[in-house]
Amino acid sequence: MKRSISPFFRPSPAIPRDEIPTYTVRKDNTISYKGNFYRVPYGTYNGKGPEVLLKVKDGTLSLSNRQGILLAEHPVSLEKGKVIGSTTYRRDRNSRLEVFKQEVLSIWKGNNTLYLFIEEIHKYKPRYLRDNLKMIREVMGEYGEEIVGSALDYCLDNGLYNALYLKEAASHYRELKRREKKPLPVVSVLHDGVQTSQYDTDAYIPERSKINRYDQIMEL
Numbered sequence: 001m002k003r004s005i006s007p008f009f010r011p012s013p014a015i016p017r018d019e020i021p022t023y024t025v026r027k028d029n030t031i032s033y034k035g036n037f038y039r040v041p042y043g044t045y046n047g048k049g050p051e052v053l054l055k056v057k058d059g060t061l062s063l064s065n066r067q068g069i070l071l072a073e074h075p076v077s078l079e080k081g082k083v084i085g086s087t088t089y090r091r092d093r094n095s096r097l098e099v100f101k102q103e104v105l106s107i108w109k110g111n112n113t114l115y116l117f118i119e120e121i122h123k124y125k126p127r128y129l130r131d132n133l134k135m136i137r138e139v140m141g142e143y144g145e146e147i148v149g150s151a152l153d154y155c156l157d158n159g160l161y162n163a164l165y166l167k168e169a170a171s172h173y174r175e176l177k178r179r180e181k182k183p184l185p186v187v188s189v190l191h192d193g194v195q196t197s198q199y200d201t202d203a204y205i206p207e208r209s210k211i212n213r214y215d216q217i218m219e220l
Helices: 093-107 113-124 126-143 145-157 163-181 208-218
Strands: 022-024 030-033 036-039 051-057 060-064 070-075 187-189 195-197
Touching (some): 030 051, 070 093, 093 113, 113 126, 113 145, 126 145, 126 163
Antiparallel strands (some): 022 051, 030 036, 051 060, 060 070, 187 195
16 A cells, blocks of 8 residues: 655745744634734644644745644734634534544654554544544553554554554554563473473463454454
């Protein structure tokens, strides 16, 4: 599968991202800029006053989160005291879902794979995107970035666009990692030349039921 890179992940070549001015999101999900208030999607304010990046070019004001993902665009107003932006920012459910998606993406510090995985879920199962995002967030918290990164690669390479598959793959890779770290048994030699281990060898026999279940899922 050919993986395209989202343009939102590319900082502006003209202004380094760390030099783009930031503005604090107010409780009403607006930012104040030169005497006017510009809307961001409903739910951007999360009780902590998050900051967004602001750029103005050719009369258009663009607001992005710290990962460089576009949240809103508005024409720059020359008036004062105006609230700029459609009221749909306050009631559009899709905007709230988009904010949730960006929150999940902001947790991820790796490459572009999580973005691609979420976009594929959104394309094929848009009705279940929120549930998938919730599970993705839980999986990242439970398994950590290294294991989730391997699971994401596996799901993308095999066209498995569902957070349930991601969790199954992450569980599998964690088990592999655990086995790699497990110390080898100490072998002793009996007087008749038979070798035995001081550990219970049954502990080294894989649980076939779990592995078979994983294989069945990955063949879907």
